[in-house]
Amino acid sequence: MRRLYLKIYAAFIGILLLFGVLLTVAWWLLAMDNQENRTLEGMGVVLGEVLPSATKPTMTLQTKVEELAALFRADLSVLAPDGAVLAESGEALPPLPADQRHSGWLRVTGGPVIALLLPDHRWVLARSHHRHRGLGLLLGLSLLLVVIAAGSYPVVRRVTRRLERLQAQVEALGAGELTARVKVEGNDEVAELARSFNRTAERIERLVGAQKSVLANVSHELRTPLARMRMTLELLPGEERPELRHRLAKDIAELDELIGELLLASQLEAREGAVHIEEVDLLALAAEEAAGTNADVSGEPARLQADARLLRRLLRNLLQNAKRHADGAPAEVTVERLAEGVARMIVADRGPGVPESERERIFEPFYRLPESRRGSEGAGLGLALVRQIARMHGGDARCFARAGGGSSFVVDLRSIDQTSLRQVWYSHSNSRFASSGPQLPAG
């Protein structure tokens, strides 16, 4: 059984039934109790005193029996020690079992009969007119069971509903919805759990908020001096050494880029910042980005619901990576439409290529190839962001050797919406860099 409330409820009903069974058993055991038998024997003695002795005429006995039957509202018989009926009133009672030696209950059809042994070895059998009382009791108990079962259902359901609500909020928090809170109901452990969840969520929200404000300030504090430098460069008099100016402008742009990447990485890490999903023509976007780096673009238009800003970043990083390692030879970008809302983009270069053992590791942040031919130059955050963005878009980024030399970076992408985004964020929360992204058919 999957649902907690069903388990609790089943246990509850089970206990109730067990209780009923035990009660019945106890009743049976009690009926065999000596104490009751002694009482019955006592009653036999008393009856022996009350009833006319066997020597008196049968008529006298009959009168007395009817009198007593009326008094007790019961069917009554008086039997001789050999079981023959001496007198009776009301319905005929079943015969006395041959092996009956003591006063006690006879469990026979038509309701229990009490058999009392008189001191003169005669028997009195009696059956109450209210013999259906036992059945009534059983019915009553069953009804009670149903009422309790029906009444306890909402109670049990309420407890687990609160747990379910709590679980939904925990998941929302995990997916980055930091304002997720749960209503505290009651004063029990579940309520206490809800309270601690709210406290934790509040703390997380505060911490993330603080971090976010630090990041925003870092961005501002770093970029204002960059803006000053850019401005100064423009105001520098003279026209000599234009290549130096150009290089300085490029360095400023690169620093700005790096700040942007760091901020984006931490935003994605925190599932923070709005994702703007819109229709993106991947081929057009590739052409636009490639125009800045002289890369060659071909393929077919492929429309996706995606975040254009992030896809631009992904492509720009791949193109920069290709440019950095391919000595200026233009990269080739191919866009394929695999299905409705599914596309593949390949960025191929003629660089030195990536050794097979390193093809996964290059997607780690700030990873550097061991024998990097470019000295200190690593990919920085570039490829890590590429993979992160691809996975956000329901796909993955991988590196392959290219026939004829160089590398091919294959990026698979799918259309996303807010729901799928939440799922991706949630499922990758513990294994973001594990290679578990959904795989598309190899093309």
Place this chain on the structure above:
Amino acid sequence: MTEHILMIEDDESLAALIAEYLGTMGFKVTTRRTAADGLALLPQEAFDALILDVMLPDSDGFEVCRQVRARSDLPILMLTARGDETDRIVGLELGADDYLPKPFNPRELLARLRAILRRRGSAGVSSTELLRFGRLEIDRGARVARLDGLDRALTSYQFDLLWTLATNAGRVMSRDALMDKLRGHEAEAFDRSLDVHVSRIRAALEDDPKHPRRIITVRGAGYVFAKRQDIE
């Protein structure tokens, strides 16, 4: 006439640099360091535009923007360091006319400043009649394309081709689709092929027509008009 700009920017050296740069371009710039000082000065002098930093010591640039907009329709150019596009949307919704992320190319600042000043002068142009892409402005009402605020010569057919491409920015347009949309111009279209017209437009609008950044050829598929332009 010298245009008078109020700049609210807490970084004094940056403010001085911008003031100097805009000064050489013929603007008069008055600088204030805090939102309170800037807002206090606004009603006292006649300004033509406001350059506003998004992070100020005493307030948020968006808040200042909201307050200014509540009182006047002074053109506002916001400077921000946040690369997040949401900030841009928020800024524009609160009434900023344009937005420029730091660090910016000074020439772009100049172009955008001129653009918002001119737009204020020709109020009433609906946004569906005017498209802006970085330094480029395409005005359908006047049938004119401007780069850095300066008119660029295009034939009527070339303007319609540009308009068609620009309204489909970010999408690959095949040659057939373009020809189809421009069918009214058959006489001119017969003269030269579409590609020749595209190269003429490039010559007029691209910084380096050999390496186009605005109208890009996609081999075997057609042309795409870049959605994001002049962003370094």
